[in-house]
Amino acid sequence: MSENSSDRPQDPQQPTMADVARRAGVSKMTVSRALRHNGAVSAETRRNIHAAIEELGYVLDQSAGSLSSKRTGFVAAIVPSINNSNFSDTARGITDALEDTGLQLLLGYTDYAIEREEKLVEAMLRRRPEGVILTGGSHTPRTRKLLSSAGIPVVETWDVPSDPIDQVVGFSNEDAMALLVRKLAEKGYRRFGYIGGTTERDTRGSQRRTGFQRVLNELGLPADRLISFGAPPISIEQGGQAVVSMLARWPDTDVVICVSDLSAFGALMECRRRGLRVPEDVAIAGFGNFEVAAYSHPRITTVDVECYEIGRRAAVRLRDAILGQRDPSLGSIELIRIRVVERESA
Amino acid sequence: MSENSSDRPQDPQQPTMADVARRAGVSKMTVSRALRHNGAVSAETRRNIHAAIEELGYVLDQSAGSLSSKRTGFVAAIVPSINNSNFSDTARGITDALEDTGLQLLLGYTDYAIEREEKLVEAMLRRRPEGVILTGGSHTPRTRKLLSSAGIPVVETWDVPSDPIDQVVGFSNEDAMALLVRKLAEKGYRRFGYIGGTTERDTRGSQRRTGFQRVLNELGLPADRLISFGAPPISIEQGGQAVVSMLARWPDTDVVICVSDLSAFGALMECRRRGLRVPEDVAIAGFGNFEVAAYSHPRITTVDVECYEIGRRAAVRLRDAILGQRDPSLGSIELIRIRVVERESA
DNA sequence: TGTTGGCCTGGTACCGATAACATAGTGGTG
DNA sequence: CACCACTATGTTATCGGTACCAGGCCAACA
Numbered sequence: 001m002s003e004n005s006s007d008r009p010q011d012p013q014q015p016t017m018a019d020v021a022r023r024a025g026v027s028k029m030t031v032s033r034a035l036r037h038n039g040a041v042s043a044e045t046r047r048n049i050h051a052a053i054e055e056l057g058y059v060l061d062q063s064a065g066s067l068s069s070k071r072t073g074f075v076a077a078i079v080p081s082i083n084n085s086n087f088s089d090t091a092r093g094i095t096d097a098l099e100d101t102g103l104q105l106l107l108g109y110t111d112y113a114i115e116r117e118e119k120l121v122e123a124m125l126r127r128r129p130e131g132v133i134l135t136g137g138s139h140t141p142r143t144r145k146l147l148s149s150a151g152i153p154v155v156e157t158w159d160v161p162s163d164p165i166d167q168v169v170g171f172s173n174e175d176a177m178a179l180l181v182r183k184l185a186e187k188g189y190r191r192f193g194y195i196g197g198t199t200e201r202d203t204r205g206s207q208r209r210t211g212f213q214r215v216l217n218e219l220g221l222p223a224d225r226l227i228s229f230g231a232p233p234i235s236i237e238q239g240g241q242a243v244v245s246m247l248a249r250w251p252d253t254d255v256v257i258c259v260s261d262l263s264a265f266g267a268l269m270e271c272r273r274r275g276l277r278v279p280e281d282v283a284i285a286g287f288g289n290f291e292v293a294a295y296s297h298p299r300i301t302t303v304d305v306e307c308y309e310i311g312r313r314a315a316v317r318l319r320d321a322i323l324g325q326r327d328p329s330l331g332s333i334e335l336i337r338i339r340v341v342e343r344e345s346a
Numbered sequence: 347m348s349e350n351s352s353d354r355p356q357d358p359q360q361p362t363m364a365d366v367a368r369r370a371g372v373s374k375m376t377v378s379r380a381l382r383h384n385g386a387v388s389a390e391t392r393r394n395i396h397a398a399i400e401e402l403g404y405v406l407d408q409s410a411g412s413l414s415s416k417r418t419g420f421v422a423a424i425v426p427s428i429n430n431s432n433f434s435d436t437a438r439g440i441t442d443a444l445e446d447t448g449l450q451l452l453l454g455y456t457d458y459a460i461e462r463e464e465k466l467v468e469a470m471l472r473r474r475p476e477g478v479i480l481t482g483g484s485h486t487p488r489t490r491k492l493l494s495s496a497g498i499p500v501v502e503t504w505d506v507p508s509d510p511i512d513q514v515v516g517f518s519n520e521d522a523m524a525l526l527v528r529k530l531a532e533k534g535y536r537r538f539g540y541i542g543g544t545t546e547r548d549t550r551g552s553q554r555r556t557g558f559q560r561v562l563n564e565l566g567l568p569a570d571r572l573i574s575f576g577a578p579p580i581s582i583e584q585g586g587q588a589v590v591s592m593l594a595r596w597p598d599t600d601v602v603i604c605v606s607d608l609s610a611f612g613a614l615m616e617c618r619r620r621g622l623r624v625p626e627d628v629a630i631a632g633f634g635n636f637e638v639a640a641y642s643h644p645r646i647t648t649v650d651v652e653c654y655e656i657g658r659r660a661a662v663r664l665r666d667a668i669l670g671q672r673d674p675s676l677g678s679i680e681l682i683r684i685r686v687v688e689r690e691s692a
Numbered sequence: 693t694g695t696t697g698g699c700c701t702g703g704t705a706c707c708g709a710t711a712a713c714a715t716a717g718t719g720g721t722g
Numbered sequence: 723c724a725c726c727a728c729t730a731t732g733t734t735a736t737c738g739g740t741a742c743c744a745g746g747c748c749a750a751c752a
Contacts (some may be wrong), residue, residue, distance in 0.1 A: 014497060018709095022697070026732090028708090029711095029733080040731090041730070041731085049394065059472055060497070060709055061472065061474060063418065063473060065410055065708075066710095068709055070708080070737075082428045085429045088428045088429035104469055106452060123450055126405060126408040128409060146403075236641045236739060239721095265638070269641050273643045291582050294582075296349075331701090362738060363738065374738090375702060375741095376738080379701085387700075388699085391701085398705070412740095413709085413739070414707045414740040416707075448718085595709075
């Protein structure tokens with residue numbers, strides 16, 4: 001039913017602004033003015049135009065408009081996965097900050113592959129976004145090149161890259177994990193295990209592992225209990241499987257730290273299923289402060305990242321850059337607060 | 347840094363196809379042909395053109411192209427929430443089915459409000475998508491009107507509306523819930539409770555509640571143990587709070603059925619926290635077969651919906667309609683399989 | 693050798709809006 | 723009453739591509 005035949009037997013051609021203008025007895029230009037509440041149009045003319053629009057079922061063709069105005073009215077945001085409440089909180093933050101700016105969000109996801117990110121960036125750029133928000137600081141050289149020469153503002157998030165493309169709103173995943181490990185060491189834990197994904201694909205994951213190892217080295221504690229399980233993002237199920245391997249190999253592990261709350265939750269449930277007490281027999285901690293961690297039984301100790309704020313502030317920076325209102329006193333790098341949330345599991 | 351000043355001191359103006367043509371010593375038309383692998387262009391010319399593109403850092407402006415070709419190359423999908431693995435599975439199904447069709451997915455989310463859906467549909471339509479995928483069958487009259495007269499194929503999903511706009515790929519939420527209740531009644535449960543969101547806003551949620559009540563009425567069992575808690579989508583936390591109210595009010599409740607696995611999980615964890623045995627003291631069931639339900643302890647009995655398939659098939663139908671390859675022997679309504687997954691919690 | 697047909701390539705006219713400037717009317721002011 | 727500032731509207735020229743048609747070139751064939 002490509003030619004949708006329901007309601008009214010509509011004309012094969014969609015009406016254009018010229019049709020509206022003819023019907024309202026004015027010129028195209030006046031219609032254009034009436035639609036963008038900027039121009040000076042008399043109340044009566046405006047009424048006629050809106051009546052004509054209603055009768056014809058006219059919908060503005062924005063792509064035609066952007067060709068001449070050079071404003072497409074959207075920004076692109078690229079996240080690793082939409083099925084992850086951390087990133088969807090960030091997306092919400094972006095959407096909220098963009099409200100009332102006339103800017104729309106176009107969301108794309110990469111499945112944690114920077115090659116897919118490259119393809120996505122190129123596809124987005126063909127539609128001429130007015131700005132781009134990326135997740136993470138690792139990109140292909142071509143992605144960097146495309147974005148640098150696109151002449152639009154770019155904000156990298158969820159990371160603090162050493163060589164930013166443009167602006168940054170994020171935090172150090174390494175430091176955040178270090179903070180958690182240090183806190184747990186203070187609580188008396190000594191034999192730390194780490195569960196994460198296999199490859200380097202999830203760069204934020206590997207940075208967290210680095211932070212884990214760094215602190216243990218500083219404290220003179222062994223940092224070799226590492227289980228890598230599956231391609232990132234590692235799931236609840238994989239967290240469960242990984243903790244089994246961990247305890248089979250190093251049965252005296254004090255505390256298991258997981259790359260995210262999802263895997264921590266899997267590990268926790270698997271331990272409970274096997275009759276282990278958490279945290280008495282083995283403690284568990286996660287990362288990201290997902291809702292599941294706050295309401296599981298026992299509740300999971302984790303690191304809270306202000307995901308929503310990341311999105312909101314990234315979008316505010318983008319908006320200011322686009323509208324040329326960028327505050328020069330602000331640096332181009334903005335750090336987001338992270339904090340350890342101590343709960344029952346560790 | 348709106349004028350991105352890093353890498354190279356780039357020209358203020360982005361290069362256009364005419365620049366590429368000039369540099370390659372051909373006409374714009376030939377460049378256009380070389381970029382869309384359809385036209386006949388000699389190997390050497392093509393090489394020159396690609397070299398010129400590379401040197402200039404040219405990126406095609408698709409919005410200009412679509413103006414004259416009348417093909418924008420994207421479809422819009424509108425989901426209630428991106429932070430919900432059911433819908434993001436559907437989104438993945440759409441993305442996968444669109445691969446290699448030259449069609450891109452533009453995702454929008456409504457936060458479960460049909461007014462926001464209306465705004466979103468209008469915003470999308472201004473960009474002239476080649477097709478639209480909606481979640482659910484309830485829309486504002488204006489949304490329906492806009493879509494019917496847009497002259498593009500539309501697929502409604504996750505529901506079986508009585509008066510479809512165009513095509514449908516979904517299932518009956520009422521029947522799916524009825525299936526679950528019937529199965530649990532067969533297992534011997536008699537005193538059923540239901541936990542869901544408050545308003546009619548989440549239409550799929552209310553349909554599920556209707557299915558719940560219908561079956562209990564048919565079986566001559568009381569169907570009045572209903573707890574409504576919070577605006578949809580109800581969260582893990584709200585599931586926990588609701589089960590507390592439920593058991594305070596009707597302490598002898600056999601089994602608690604939740605509108606989704608997330609609230610079921612919250613209820614389950616809260617029961618465990620209070621020392622209740624599940625399913626011995628109270629059984630719990632959910633809906634949607636989320637990962638959290640499969641790996642919690644105990645595992646949660648639920649209804650599995652083929653979310654990914656919903657997306658994939660909706661996109662296939664859209665694609666066929668757009669390319670004019672729609673198989674007329676296929677009806678315009680496609681039902682997705684649903685099945686009860688019996689696990690430990692009920 | 694003339695004709696035919698296929699492969700490349702170019703020229704021109706748009707696609708549907710907006711920018712920029714021009715113009716007509718209107719009321720207030722000295 | 724001429725002049726000015728201001729409002730409301732129209733005209734023209736694009737924006738950056740693609741559709742469509744025309745034409746040049748060359749090999750194959752009669």
